[in-house]
């Protein structure tokens with residue numbers, strides 16, 4: 001019997017939340033470093049860079065599925081959903097996943113692509129250039145291409161190479177700086193220095209590629225909480241990245257940092273410590289037009305976002321309003337927020353009496369601060 005070749009392509013596991021509707025093109029697998037103490041994402045995976053040929057094959061399948069799906073876009077821009085999805089009936093389950101992914105991407109505009117995985121720019125620039133050019137040629141509706149890069153890797157790429165990448169169609173680089181403090185970077189075994197972060201950031205910005213960096217309030221523990229914020233503000237001020245995205249620290253039990261917490265060498269920050277770090281960060285960033293983005297559930301006050309130069313006061317007032325609440329109400333908000341019941345402190349007024357009683361009982365049952373912090377961390381560790 002002749003074996004029928006499946007038409008599928010690789011889909012990796014990770015993308016930033018801002019790329020939720022993007023097409024995912026996997027050019028690498030895993031991470032070249034794999035040793036950050038808070039991260040266990042790719043622990044069991046060895047880094048792998050896929051060949052340009054195999055990536056092109058994936059792009060070919062994507063382009064074929066895009067053409068198939070586009071036959072069912074109506075003149076007014078809407079979709080004949082039933083007809084577009086009827087095609088699924090003739091496919092294997094793996095093909096269905098790939099086709100549906102393309103269909104969904106097109107319905108969302110078919111404009112954005114994210115190159116996976118954890119450190120794609122570790123691949124030789126020439127290879128990425130070839131992939132970018134082919135991708136743009138085969139899927140001409142693309143308007144934006146983004147990827148992740150580790151700061152240490154990014155610091156070794158020249159402005160000229162970034163310019164070539166920009167010209168070939170790379171629009172934005174996301175990089176998990178996590179902290180601008182050298183002591184914190186060492187503590188979490190990030191394998192990068194703040195100087196390398198600054199070199200990487202300035203080179204990227206100079207080339208015209210957008211830069212989105214990530215900050216982790218709480219990742220330095222109680223000991224370095226203040227330094228974590230102030231030093232990150234220093235690094236951000238030296239670069240003026242387009243975005244700084246806040247990822248309040250969650251310590252997962254699968255990560256090495258959890259072992260440090262258990263053996264007492266790492267003291268977990270409270271929700272308030274982490275929020276204070278965000279406040280300090282906002283206060284100390286100077287001369288930047290950076291947009292602070294809070295696009296993850298793990299941030300206590302997710303509404304605190306805006307341009308650091310224009311919205312500084314507004315963001316600080318939101319944080320101050322929270323700190324002005326009595327401690328009991330702050331704790332009510334923390335539990336309600338971590339239970340997914342509320343988004344802002346004002347939402348507390350909407351809670352049912354039953355919920356208020358249950359939350360009050362939980363507050364009464366935990367008097368020890370360290371236990372409270374651990375419980376909040378455990379509630380948050382449901383988020384990825």
Ligand code: SF4
Nearest residue numbers: 031034035036039118
């Ligand atoms: S560089 Fe990123 S993906 Fe790699 S181990 Fe560190 S946090 Fe995880």
